[in-house]
Amino acid sequence: METLGTKGQVLSNGMFVYPKDELMNETAINAFINKNRGFTAKIYDRNMQYYLGKHDILKKTNATGIELNKIVDNIPKYLVDTYNGFFTGISPKITLDEDSLNENLQNWNSSNSFFDKLSEISKQVDIYGRSYAFVYQNESADTRVAVVPPTQGFIVYDDTIEHEPLAFVRYYKNSENMLQADIYYGNATQTYSDGKLLDLGLKSVYGMVPAVEFFENEERQGLYTDCISMIDALDDTLSQKQDTIEYFANEYMYVLGGGIDLNEEELSYMRTHRLINVPTANAADIKIGFLERPDGDNVQENQLQHLNDKIYQTTGIPNLSDSNFAGNASGVAIRYKLLAMENKASNKERKFTQALRALYKVVFSIDSVINVSDAWEDLKFKFTRNLPANLADEASTANSLNGIVSKETQLSALSIVDDPKAEMERMEEEQDQQLKKSLEVTGADYEKLDDTNQEQPEANQKSIKSHFSNDEEVDND
Structure with missing residues (x-):
């Protein structure tokens, strides 16, 4: 553990710590930023350069003065792209049980291109060892998420045993080429410019630090x-x-x-x-x-x-x-060869599930997305490894689950089904269409039957729909 300023600390894994319920002073802010810029110069920039194929051998000089070959095997890019594709090549399924809430959730994910951003976060975690998701309100008061690499920002945690987020700091060069930082506390924002802290600014609409750190391991180490x-x-x-x-x-x-x-x-x-x-x-x-x-x-x-x-x-x-x-x-033999990567991905999934739940807690804290602030507790996450899919085996597995598990769980066994809830709704719509066509064949009035069914118990409605769900049975009658 290293002391920064008078009260700040940096842990062995690069986490920044400051006393709980205290606003950081100018000395602490400056020390944290300089330390993070040191991490950037020593670790983050180097790792990115290696991912881009700009390895140290390209900068080596020969003492004899003879120009020798400098060949780069860009294996870091292969490692990151392969692992990230394995982990997020198939977008995870994030759902809520309540239909209307789940629809709002999926709409927000889609409008934010959230899964593309999640893939970028995952890639940055593989390269740098950590990445940040920052929640903000745009000019239209819409809730948005931005990806912030550790070269541009960091989270300061409190000094309790739980290390809860105390503030998110995003720094950059302003129009006058001077270092400036925006500090986001749980209840307000503050600006640091030219070595000075300004007064507290706008009150936070979230009531908590609007950023979440993503990482794969507690040591915050990159893949290579x-x-x-x-x-x-x-x-x-x-x-x-x-x-x-x-x-x-x-x-x-x-x-x-x-x-x-x-x-x-x-x-x-x-x-x-x-x-x-x-x-x-x-x-x-x-x-x-x-x-x-x-x-x-x-x-x-x-x-x-x-x-x-x-x-x-x-x-x-x-x-x-x-x-x-x-x-x-x-497929079983290949699975065994992928076991080491599967184990890494399982650990990464647990860390990402925890971070995603914290992120949605921030997003749901205001009612612009979902008007139930504690809905984040009911979120369900399902990550699917990006492997060649044997649809015949998946269909057989799903079929064998019939009557054993819920229909939603049964459908989740199929990689071609992105949203089990939406698929169940489509199945019900298709069943209604089949029922309507069957009644048209018999000359019955679907609208009258539907009105009658609404007055009958739900079990009777299901019985009637089940009776007319097969066109062949109707024709035989």
């Missing part, structure tokens, strides 16, 4: 943070291997003996055609061959394979292009 040294070694080995290939491609032939003194033109010819001619008076000493150096290809290949295996093993992400996957058509 522990593998940077191995990635550097992999780049070095690949570059050296290319140097070796070019060396043999540019191999010199030598002729020792039997030659004559060479003029400048002949020497130029030798350089162009990679030939070395050393004259000698004794014809018996003539030798012809190629300059060679020890062949380290096997050593390099073993090193490349070893480094690749260790990187995939350390991160828990499988190499899907590996030949071991090609010979296993069994």
Whole structure:
């Protein structure tokens, strides 16, 4: 634990802590911002550069002055994209039991492109180790969510054992190129500009800190943070291997003996055609061959394979292009090979479920989305791993659940069903349409029957609809 200013602290995982129920002073704000900018320079920017393929080998200089190859294997991007696609490639299902509330929830998710933002948050967590979702009201007083990377903001937690959010700080350069920060407490906002704190501003409409931190592990480590040294070694080995290939491609032939003194033109010819001619008076000493150096290809290949295996093993992400996957058509066998990544995703799912519930608590705190402030407690989350789906097996599984679980749970077993509740409503509508068509065949008046059914007990209505739900039975009658 490190002390910042007089009261601030930073924990070993990079969490900022300040005494509960106190407003941060100028010294604390400045210390927190400078510390986070230090994290950005040392960790966040480096991790992003590696994701973008801008590895340290590109900045290395050769002491001999000879320009050597610099090859980058952008394995961090493969790791992040594969893992993030596995985790959020299929959007999670976030639902409420009450139909009208659930409809409002889905409309808000759609209008906010929320699942796209959630995927971006997930990617930033893989790269940086953490990311933030910030809730705000736009000019039309609509509730919106923005993704804030840890390079632009952070949350300060209180010093209690629960470490509840005390404030969210978002900093940036203003129009005058001066550092400015907006501080969002649970009850008000404050501005920090040019090293000075202004008076408290607008009262918060949420009654709580309008931001939530997302992370996968308590240490706030990115997916490949522990593998940077191995990635550097992999780049070095690949570059050296290319140097070796070019060396043999540019191999010199030598002729020792039997030659004559060479003029400048002949020497130029030798350089162009990679030939070395050393004259000698004794014809018996003539030798012809190629300059060679020890062949380290096997050593390099073993090193490349070893480094690749260790990187995939350390991160828990499988190499899907590996030949071991090609010979296993069994879904169960592939599942076992994906077990390490599945375990990581399960842990990430628990952390994200907790963060999402906290985020929706902020969103639901005002009635612009849902007029039930504690509806966040009833949210249901279902994450689906993005694997090739065997619809026949899923259909068989769903069918075997008939009569054992609820219809909603039964439909949730199908990956092609995004919203089980909406699917149930569509099924009911289709059943009503079938009933209407069946009655038209018999000449009955659907409207009169529907009015009659409304006066009958619900069980009788279901019995009538069930009786006419099969066109073939009606035709046989």
